[in-house]
Amino acid sequence: MTVTVRFAPSPTGRIHIGNARTALFNWLFAQKHRGRFIQRFDDTDVARSKQEYADSILYDLHWLGIFQDATEYQSKRFDHYDAAVERLKAAGVLYPCYETPEELDLRRKVRRTRGLPPVYGREALALTSAQIAEYEGDGRRPHWRFLLPNFVSDPLEPMRTEIRWNDLVRGEETVDLASVSDPVLVREDGTYLYTLPSVVDDIDMGISHVIRGDDHVTNTGVQIALFQALGAVPPGFGHHNLLTTVSGEGLSKRTGALSIQGLREDGIEAMAVASLAVLIGTSESVHAMPTMAELADHFDPAATSKSAAKFDPDELLVLNRALLHHMAFADARDRLGALGIGGERAEPFWNAVRGNLDRLSDAAQWWKIVNEGPQETSELSxxxxxxxxxxxxxxxxxxxxxxxxxxxxxxxxxxxxxxxxxxxxxxxxxxxxxxxxxxxxxxxxxxxxxxxxxxxx
Incomplete structure (x- = not known):
């Protein structure tokens, strides 16, 4: 079996270092196993998804040293999802629900007051034909839920049903399907939520391992059940810890916090970003890896901690300096040329100044000093x-x-x-x-x- 992984962001903004962590975990896993890396864009939200974001994500990944074997767009695969829906309906595991958000919220509150978990009670399964006709007569359109296999014969009497898997990162994991609601797969307007397209694509594209953030652990139990309902063997799963700022704040594409584009424009080296994104929150010490091949040698998903990885952006500068201080002139030549640094003195100049640079662009200041003299008036007694x-x-x-x-x-x-x-x-x-x-x-x-x-x- 060829190891095949995917990185599947929604093209609704620019990716940040936390997204890059997921992409790198998948890329490095594929590299270690001589596998394939599929770049998939989960762009079923047509209103918010933009091609310019997809293009920028590809640019950022290429800058980091990640190159895809194939590129896929979910927006081009709706016929596959439609077919899966019909299969699930025919199997009796996709059922229509007519509750409004307000009604669902009220039911959750009632269940809490009774000491019950706030999961969906499958009330829609008890609707009569007359009630359904009345809802539809009022203009209500159904959303469709996947009936989780957490019962023996009566779905209104769910029982503890454990889904287990050996997580690549976290080890043995268990999700009780009785503790979660039947997931909505299709909205009232006929559009798809994340779960169904993701599973259908993973089946069709031969994904062998799904590696993503640990905020998806519970989702994995549900998705394994959906894989099985569609007659497929689930892939292996791995859930890495998430990156947060020192204060514990999460990262978001919408806010642009620590975007890859912003880090690149700030003069941070790609391998500084990759080294920090991969090694922080693991048992491996965080240090600058000069190449992706060397980073792959140090990559071990099982060495990742289960707790969130807090990092200080200033660490990037520390890694940046370490990379520049050891960077050979041959690797810097073209970028120095773009700064106007060239000729026979360029190499000895680089060897002289690289140990004092925070960013490669800082070399331009020293080139001016060498050629033109001090750029600031010195204060001498x-x-x-x-x-x-x-x-x-x-x-x-x-x-x-x-x-x-x-x-x-x-x-x-x-x-x-x-x-x-x-x-x-x-x-x-x-x-x-x-x-x-x-x-x-x-x-x-x-x-x-x-x-x-x-x-x-």
Whole structure:
């Protein structure tokens, strides 16, 4: 059996790092098992679904390093869902209900006052033909519920019925079908809710494993029953913990919180996002993985905690710095070129500055400093200014090589008797305008003697 997984967001907004966690869990699982990854868009909500969001989701996934083997749209498969509905009706497990939302809410309240679980009582199954005719005469249209197999002979007498599965993440899981309501599969207007299209697609597309957030655990019991009602063997299931902010707040496509697009535009590296999204909330320490292949080697769904994974967005910057500090010039070349950084000095420049970058785009500032001088006026005391002027008078002659900084500061130390911070800080401020940054021993050959002299205060 070929392992086949799917990532199935609704294209109603831009995906965030929590959505990316689900996509990555599926992608990495497929990679480890040499399987297939299907990108499916659950776009049955035609009013809210937009192609521009579907396109942006694909762009975000490709940026992360996730590439689909096939792309499917539920909006093109309504005939498959219609056929499944007719099969379920013929089997007697899809029945019409005429209650209004207000009536259902009242019934739930009554059940609570009686100490009963607030599940649907299947009152629609007891309707007479006359009552149905009266409802339809009043203009009511039915919604359709799936009759869960939680009874022996009388559906009005449900009993504990356990659905069990060995979860890829959580281990042994059990859902009692008597504790949940018969799910609505078809709305009054004939449109489909999530459950039926998802199950039909998983059957038709040969999905072997469904990996998603743990907010779907209860749904899984219901869906397994629906798989069986449609004559299919259910796939394996895995439910990972959800990502929340440090305060415990959930993420939402509607608010755009920590969207992949926003992180990308903020200069966060794709592997920083992927590393955090996959490793946080697991027994594996969160550290920057330079490639998806290496991340796959560390990926183990069973190592995921059952509790929510709280993370601080500042962790992304920590991972970002680690990736940049070890990034080879060959991997940065094209992006540096887009920033105007090129030529024979580009590689030594990158090797000099990468250890001081939060974002790759920060390299542009250092390129300007190297080529044009300080971008900010340094604040030197009169004493330090006099010291720097003496130091500049001692600059070695050309040619300059990697040892010029050491040779220069040795002469300055001998002449002025300054050492340590008192020697290096005024020179750094004069040369770069900043109190910290890359090693001056690496920058000085890039500036050249003429470029360095031009910075004399």
């Amino acid at each position: 009169d004493e330090d200014r006099d010291f720097v002027r003496i130091a500049f008078d001692l600059l070695p002659e050309d040619p300059w090589d990697a040892g010029v900084w050491k040779a220069w500061t040795a002469k300055v130390r001998k002449m002025t008797e300054r050492k340590g911070k008192a020697l290096f800080m005024p020179l750094r401020l004069a040369l770069t305008g900043l109190s910290s940054g890359p090693e001056l021993a690496d920058l000085l050959p890039l500036m050249g003697r003429e470029g360095t002299l031009a910075r004399r205060p």
